[in-house]
Amino acid sequence: MGNKAKKINNQVTIFENLDFTSYEEIFDEYSKEFYSFIEPKGETTFGFWMQTLADLEFLDLELQGLTDKYYIDPIKRTVELDGNIALIRNRISHLEKVKGKTTLYSEFVEKFGDTNAYAFHNLYPYKGKFYPRIVRTLINAFKLNENSIILDPFNGSGTTTHEASLMCIKSVGIDVTPMGVILSELKNDLLFINEKIISFTKDELEDIFYSIEGKKWSHPNQTIFKLMLAIYFDTLDAFSRTNRYNKKGILGLFEEKYNYVADCYLKTKEIKDKHLLSFVPAKIIEGDILELRDIPEFESKFDACITSPPYYFSIDYVGKDKVAYEYLNINMNKIENKYLGMKKNFISNHTNGLPEKVLAYYEDLKKSIENIFWALKPGGKFALIIGDSTVNGKKIPTTMTAKKFCEEVGFKFEKLIFNPLLGARNRAIRGESVIIFKK
Ligand SMILES: C[S@@+](CC[C@H](N)C(=O)[O-])C[C@H]1O[C@@H](n2cnc3c(N)ncnc32)[C@H](O)[C@@H]1O
Structure with a gap:
């Protein structure tokens, strides 16, 4: 503001001409006063x-x-x-x-x-994604180190596994949806890919776009193959939702999205090189948590589980990726049937006033928690990120029900932190709880 702030305004009042402090001067004084509160x-x-x-x-x-x-x-x-x-x-x-x-x-x-969209966390707008900062906090709280191994059996688009990799800690992520698996693998593999492989010119990108569109896309490197498909699906989905991108066109949007990922690659690499970080790859598995015990070596293997099951009955998790599944010729019904609480022939005589679909979900949730207990080492830590949602106008007490299930299964409750979701557009979703247990 400098000299400008010193200017005094001469103004005509009903009494006489008076000198008034200028707006700039008032601003300057205020900012001096408040500066100490802004920057700790x-x-x-x-x-x-x-x-x-x-x-x-x-x-x-x-x-x-x-x-x-x-x-x-x-x-x-x-x-x-x-x-x-x-x-x-x-x-x-x-x-x-x-x-x-x-x-x-x-x-x-x-x-x-951005506080959440760093490295490849923002690769794709996966529904129900959680905040990487919470994962980082929990990894710290659980005193995990390079000898530890983390499990996320509802890994979705891989926030837990990606954050663990960035913190140089081993992890295993499981998800039932092929799209989640593709995205988690991508976030993982992009950390280790060579710079030359991920560089493309505008012309090359155009060729890639049209070969994907014509279903002729192939590439010897699987990471690049999947990356371009993910960018294409995201482009198609974004383009169909709004006419905001009409000016740059669908190809322009595809290029823009690729450039964003390439930029994330360079920025992440800069930080990696500067701090000599040795990121650790995660293991990503396509699978159903209800069948976790089919992998016997997972019994008592993990030091911690950080996870968030699907709990918004209002979110169509699978339908969101319709574009991708149609393109990849994947039968969505088959996936949906494996989805937590989506058993088609569920019958219960004890509804307690709760909708049937919620009871079917609760039954699967309890089994999932039992399997997590089985997979953790004695003393292992478990963080469940969950919230209440509303079905047919009725509030469903999922948080407290999940806590009860955990205790019934044998977990010792340690802490619950309610995290408000300040930006949530859906008014039914006020926030979610991070519930911490120990085996
Ligand atoms: C709330 S989302 C998790 C999102 C994840 N934390 C992220 O950041 O992307 C819940 C996930 O559970 C997965 N899921 C649903 N039923 C499942 C099952 N039976 N076994 C494994 N994963 C399942 C869904 O595909 C979805 O990705």
């Missing part, structure tokens, strides 16, 4: 993305896992801490700076301009 001062400071009381609880949770000595000052938005500073700086997801230096998470946020 100190060596170890909160990230600007810490917005809710839940975030404060998450910070506390991850600090518990990362150090024995810390004190959170919620007013100054700072933390005093001791311990393995390099490790904390590398891992923590709610702080911007630790002992004067930027955290790795904050570097991701800065580079990608």
Whole structure:
């Protein structure tokens, strides 16, 4: 604002000509006053993305896992801490700076301009995706390290497995939908692909687009093969929803989406090289959680399970990827039948006033929890991310029902944090709970 702020406005009033403070000057004074509140001062400071009381609880949770000595000052938005500073700086997801230096998470946020869409997390708009920051927090809270292995049996588009890979921790992700599996594999494989393989010119992209459209697309590298298909499906879906892209055209949108992924690749690589990170690949499996015990080596194998089952009865998870399944000639009915709570011939005499489909879902949810218990090591940690939804105008108590199931199965309850979904458009979905248990 500089000199401008010093300008005094001479204004005519009913009494006489008077000098008034200019707007600029008022602004300047205010901003001086408030500056100290905007940027926390100190060596170890909160990230600007810490917005809710839940975030404060998450910070506390991850600090518990990362150090024995810390004190959170919620007013100054700072933390005093001791311990393995390099490790904390590398891992923590709610702080911007630790002992004067930027955290790795904050570097991701800065580079990608987003607190959740960093690395390949935003590769595709998968329905019901959860926040990578929560996964990071839980990995920290559970004191997991490079010798640990994590399970997500409802891995969806692979948020858990991708975040685990970025944190250099082994993981296994299972999902029943082929599209989820393709996306999780992609997020995984793109971390290890060679730069030359992922570079394409505008002309090449045009050829690729038309060969996919003509169902003639092939490529020797499976990652590139699947990546281009995923970008094509996303383009088709986005294009059909709005006429906003008419000007750039469908091909223009395809190119734009490819450029976004290529840019994510470069940014991720820059951070990887700068910090000498050795990302760890995840194992992705197409499968049904209800059949988890068919993989005997998974018994008592995992140190932690971080997962979120489908629970919005209002979301058509499979239908969302109709474009992809039609193109790939995959029978969607077969997938839908395996979907949690979608058994076609479910009959119950004890409805307790709950819709049948909710009861069928609860039966499958309990079996899923039993299987997770079976797959965890004794002492293993379990984080279930779940929320209540509404069916036919009736609120369904899924959170507390799931908690009860976990305890019945043998889990020890440790903590519940309610995380409000501030941006949720659907008013029925107010937020979700992160419920933590121990085997
Ligand atoms: C809430 S979404 C999980 C989203 C995931 N956390 C992400 O970030 O993409 C629930 C997932 O459960 C999967 N699912 C549903 N029934 C399943 C089953 N029987 N076995 C395994 N996965 C199943 C769905 O395909 C869906 O991807």
